[in-house]
Amino acid sequence: MKLAxxxxxxxxxxxxxxxxxxxxxxxxxxxxxNVVGFDKVGYQKKEAVISSFAEFIGTDALSYAVDNQVxxxxxxxxxxxxxxxxxxxxxxxxxxxxxxxxxxxxxxxxKDGELLTQTNQKVLSAGGSPIVLPFVPESLDKIxxxxxxxxxxxxxxKRGLIPVGTIGVVSPDGSLIASDCVRQGYVExxxxxxxxxxxxxxxxxxxxxxxxxMFKIQNNNLSQAISELSRV
Numbered sequence: 408m409k410l411a412x413x414x415x416x417x418x419x420x421x422x423x424x425x426x427x428x429x430x431x432x433x434x435x436x437x438x439x440x441n442v443v444g445f446d447k448v449g450y451q452k453k454e455a456v457i458s459s460f461a462e463f464i465g466t467d468a469l470s471y472a473v474d475n476q477v478x479x480x481x482x483x484x485x486x487x488x489x490x491x492x493x494x495x496x497x498x499x500x501x502x503x504x505x506x507x508x509x510x511x512x513x514x515x516x517x518k519d520g521e522l523l524t525q526t527n528q529k530v531l532s533a534g535g536s537p538i539v540l541p542f543v544p545e546s547l548d549k550i551x552x553x554x555x556x557x558x559x560x561x562x563x564x565k566r567g568l569i570p571v572g573t574i575g576v577v578s579p580d581g582s583l584i585a586s587d588c589v590r591q592g593y594v595e596x597x598x599x600x601x602x603x604x605x606x607x608x609x610x611x612x613x614x615x616x617x618x619x620x621m622f623k624i625q626n627n628n629l630s631q632a633i634s635e636l637s638r639v
Contacts, residue, residue, distance in 0.1 A: 421629070424622040426465035430457070431615035433466050438608040441599045449511030450597035451475055452604075475579070478510075478598035480590060486547040487514045487522075490593035495576045495584045499528040500537060508577065510595055516543055533575040533583055540571055554587035 434455045444450035453471040461468035480490050489497070489512030496508035513525050520540035522530040529537040533556070540560055544550060549561040556574035561567070576584045 421622060421625045424618045424625065426461075427618040428615055428622065429466050430461065430469060431611045431618065433469050434611050435608055435615070437471055438604050438611075441604050442601065445597050445599045445601055447511075447597055448513055448594050449478070449509060450599065451478075451510065452597065452599045474598060476598050477595065479596045480593045481596055482592060483594055484592045485513075486550045486552070486591060487516065488512060488592055488594050489514065489552065489574070490590045490595040491576060491588050492590055493584075493586055493588040495578060495586070495588065498531040498535075498575045498577050498581070499524050500531055501528055506531070506581070508579065508581070513594055516540065516547075518543065531575050533573040535575065536572075538572050538574065541569060552589060552591040554589055556589040 437453050437455050441452045444452070452474045454474055456470045456472050458468040458470070475494050477492060477494065480492065491497075491510060491512070496510055497512055499507050499509060501507055507528065509524070511524065514530055515523050515525065517523055517527075520543050522538040522540070524530065532538050538558065540550070540558075542560070544560060551559045551561070551568060552574070553559075556576055558571040558574065559568040560571055562569050574589060576586065576588065578584055
């Protein structure tokens with residue numbers, strides 16, 4: 408910026424400090440989401456990604472990637488709790504017809520025998536259709552789900568298992584994965600490591616404080632320059 412009496416003052420330093428502080432805040436927000444997601448079943452941590460020329464384009468250079476490493480499996484012994492021991496996702500159908508991918512395998516049955524998520528999304532089969540059991544058993548223990556995702560239900564009258572279908576396990580792009588990775592009676596906890604999150608976020612806290620101090624110094628210098636010029 409140009410001040411009176413032909414004196415030029417560059418505000419780029421102040422702008423860069425502000426951009427850096429905003430960037431640090433947004434990155435710390437990502438760490439905050441990971442900490443909140445630590446106790447969420449199937450949550451996958453987010454990792455900040457900063458592109459080139461961040462010093463010029465500010466927070467527009469910030470995005471995030473999802474860490475798809477498998478989280479900790481926990482035994483529940485609930486026959487409708489499923490976890491994936493490898494990378495991949497369950498495919499569910501929203502009420503608006505859109506498809507969503509999730510690693511939260513806490514499923515339930517409605518009165519019509521439809522397999523649903525905790526938020527009533529329909530769980531899809533490998534063929535892409537909603538999974539519906541022919542009847543709702545008196546005990547969920549009558550439902551068997553193999554490592555390959557094949558579902559069967561025990562029929563008391565026929566004294567045997569009736570095949571129902573196969574749960575679809577897909578990659579992030581929606582293509583089917585052929586793998587024996589379905590674990591019945593388990594859920595997957597998040598893959599967030601709290602100690603690591605707290606250690607890494609501390610670096611950005613220090614960076615924020617350093618940029619805040621630089622902003623104060625530059626702002627004071629600018630204020631003093633304007634004050635001196637006003638006396639002339």
